[in-house]
Amino acid sequence: MARYFENTTTFNFSWDQVACGYWKRYPNPQSTHVLSEDTWSRQVRDGCLYTKRVLTKTNRVPKWGERFFNAKSIKIIEESIVDPKEKVLVTYTRNLGYTKVMSVVERVEYRSLGGGQTVARRSAWIDSQVFGFSRAIRAFGVDRFRKNCTQMVNGFNHVLHAMFPRAAAGAGAGPAAGAPVREALREMRDAAAAATGRATHNVLSVNTT
DSSP, rough: OEEEEEEEESSSSHHHHHHGGGGGGOOOTTTEEEEEEEEEEEETTEEEEEEEEEEEEEEEOOOOGTTTTOEEEEEEEEEEEEETTEEEEEEEEESSSSSTTTTEEEEEEEEEEETTTEEEEEEEEEEOTTTTHHHHHHHHHHHHHHHHHHHHHHHHHHHHHOOHHHHHTTTTTSSSTTTHHHHHHHHHHHHHOOOHHHHHHHHHHHHHO
């Protein structure tokens, strides 16, 4: 049975700022394990932005785990939905490859709390199908995921403070409501046209291995 983990984080930035900053959170000092991020698809439907990306991350494991994990990096599929009208950003991620050894499925929902704050509710399911070791691997996966959450939050906060220093200093909420998201949506639509052959190559490589 998969192990379940959840936590809640409050960012002292408006939802517009968090939704805009989400796409620029790499690189940051806490994300040296993220090697690349490539856009697979991006489209606007019914006023919402749907994006699918492929991220490549290093795959550091303890000594005992080397018998199960021999890859130096692993690819992650990230799917997201941005609803600027309802002010909701939902992301789904899962690993590609080594899913029988350990699969990690994560869902994060960002919603406005008002008053220049945003809450992120994170849920994760960690599973393993390695006979005789599944419980130990699940426990390891939950512990590592819990520690990584701190790094993810710290890294994201670093990016948000750099992008919106006035909000971080409590000097205001930044641009007029909706402006950051409209700008982000425009940038994302532009980026859709620039989805590179490298992203396609990464996806095809995953599907053929």
